[in-house]
Amino acid sequence: VRLEANRRESEMLKSVKSKFGQRKVGGQATKAVEETGSQHGGQASTNVRSTTERTGINVSRGVHTTCGSSSTRIQGGVMAPETSHYVEPLPAFRDVLAIERQSLFKKKLELCCVNFDFKNSSMNVQEKEVKRQTLLELVDFVSTSHPAAGKFSESIFPEITGMIAINLFRALPPSNCETTGGGGADNFDAEEEEPTLEPAWPHLQIVYEFLLRFVVSNETDPKVAKKFIDNSFVLKLLELFDSEDPRERDYLKTILHRIYGKFMVHRPFIRKFINHIFFRFIYETEKHNGIAELLEILGSIINGFALPLKDEHKVFLQHALLPLHKPKCVAMYHQQLSYCITQFVEKDPALAVPVIEGLLKFWPVNNSPKEVLFLGELEEILELTQTNDFAKICPAMFAQLAKCLCSSHFQVAERALFLWNNDYIVSLIAQHCEIVLPLIFTALDKNASTHWHAAVHSLTCNVRKIFMEMDPAFWDICSERYAYLDAEQAAESAQRKRNASWAKVQERAVLTAESS
Numbered sequence: 001v002r003l004e005a006n007r008r009e010s011e012m013l014k015s016v017k018s019k020f021g022q023r024k025v026g027g028q029a030t031k032a033v034e035e036t037g038s039q040h041g042g043q044a045s046t047n048v049r050s051t052t053e054r055t056g057i058n059v060s061r062g063v064h065t066t067c068g069s070s071s072t073r074i075q076g077g078v079m080a081p082e083t084s085h086y087v088e089p090l091p092a093f094r095d096v097l098a099i100e101r102q103s104l105f106k107k108k109l110e111l112c113c114v115n116f117d118f119k120n121s122s123m124n125v126q127e128k129e130v131k132r133q134t135l136l137e138l139v140d141f142v143s144t145s146h147p148a149a150g151k152f153s154e155s156i157f158p159e160i161t162g163m164i165a166i167n168l169f170r171a172l173p174p175s176n177c178e179t180t181g182g183g184g185a186d187n188f189d190a191e192e193e194e195p196t197l198e199p200a201w202p203h204l205q206i207v208y209e210f211l212l213r214f215v216v217s218n219e220t221d222p223k224v225a226k227k228f229i230d231n232s233f234v235l236k237l238l239e240l241f242d243s244e245d246p247r248e249r250d251y252l253k254t255i256l257h258r259i260y261g262k263f264m265v266h267r268p269f270i271r272k273f274i275n276h277i278f279f280r281f282i283y284e285t286e287k288h289n290g291i292a293e294l295l296e297i298l299g300s301i302i303n304g305f306a307l308p309l310k311d312e313h314k315v316f317l318q319h320a321l322l323p324l325h326k327p328k329c330v331a332m333y334h335q336q337l338s339y340c341i342t343q344f345v346e347k348d349p350a351l352a353v354p355v356i357e358g359l360l361k362f363w364p365v366n367n368s369p370k371e372v373l374f375l376g377e378l379e380e381i382l383e384l385t386q387t388n389d390f391a392k393i394c395p396a397m398f399a400q401l402a403k404c405l406c407s408s409h410f411q412v413a414e415r416a417l418f419l420w421n422n423d424y425i426v427s428l429i430a431q432h433c434e435i436v437l438p439l440i441f442t443a444l445d446k447n448a449s450t451h452w453h454a455a456v457h458s459l460t461c462n463v464r465k466i467f468m469e470m471d472p473a474f475w476d477i478c479s480e481r482y483a484y485l486d487a488e489q490a491a492e493s494a495q496r497k498r499n500a501s502w503a504k505v506q507e508r509a510v511l512t513a514e515s516s
Contacts, residue, residue, distance in 0.1 A: 105141060135207060142214050143217075157225060164211050173196060215258045215262060241293060253296055275320050281327070287329075291324070303343055307348075309348050330373065342384065355381055356397060363400055368409040387431060390428045413447065413453070426466065429470075437475070442482065444464050448461060
């Protein structure tokens, strides 16, 4: 069996050398590879160079940039030529002895460092299938426990991360609005745009699955792996969150979450760079495809924060999460954003005051669907608000709610009136009725008499009834005050009309006197 396996390996190496051996990866690419490898010590650099010399395939951790079909040489990997011969696959892991599996594992990693042009489906069909099958074998090898093989040795990590980098780390294509000459963030609507799916997904999906299984494997020692899955590696993963392909972002979300849980040394860096992505999105571009996925990861991270909360986390809430309410496309990630913010308030109810103040600061003016989202989030936060904190934000909050109650958009007015269907919020309002009712009495009276929508009219009458039953005496006082103010305003309006009429009479009299 060993002799047969050695014969197959020898034939495979000859085939690879005949195909790629004449294509030397030199110049700046080789220099970049050597510089990258030197960051991980002499042993890692030696492994990378020896692999390149042995097979003619560069498996360094350089970033692969997808090229056209005519390209045969790239930094960090090899692009398959336009015309190539069928490559015989390497033997399966079950067909070799246990002591030879590590060597075969390296050879399969080297074979998967060749990239193909998936824009042309008729080119390199057999080679693509060989690579796909090899990737599936690698996933199975990483997922299955091999007691005889032991844990991944440090010498294999450059090969693993090199293969992952060559396949995954690439320049993302421009979005549809950029290629069609759109007006940037002003004309971009992520809900209407069709996502651009990655043509190389048949291979990328398996590489992502390999990376995920490798990270969660019990045989991956984080103390050793952190030298290769370093900040630079994590940074490249975070940059891929801007991919338009939702399948890719979903894998990235799961992988980054696993890395955050397993590699504690990377946690501050991950939080810091996510913060940087948010800042750039809020204040510069207002366009990023992975905000919702990043917020999902943060939701799990925030859920695990220890109490009392650190000042660093509170600053992140006020300077990064709350300003995410500002962009026009907030609807694309509002559900995840609302979850993150309510997690903060659940852990520290005193944060309800700055959170509601932040909501009021970014409250939309002429965007009714966005107002409906804000009202829903406001209700979730009020359910976690204490009585003392509720009194602090009553004046500003109900002044804004009064505008929503008499909004001509029936969904905004209806959603604001739904707040009185929440028993806990009604109990808070009852304790501060003397503050709340004067602020919204005019809006309630206006809705009851003039609002065009029947459902809003009905809900308004129910809210008025709640206040009447809550404190009948104070309701009567507010009614009298409103009647007095209404009469006073009517008198002032009539007086202004009379003054305007007399001014016209005097002007005509002056003109008549001058003409005579």
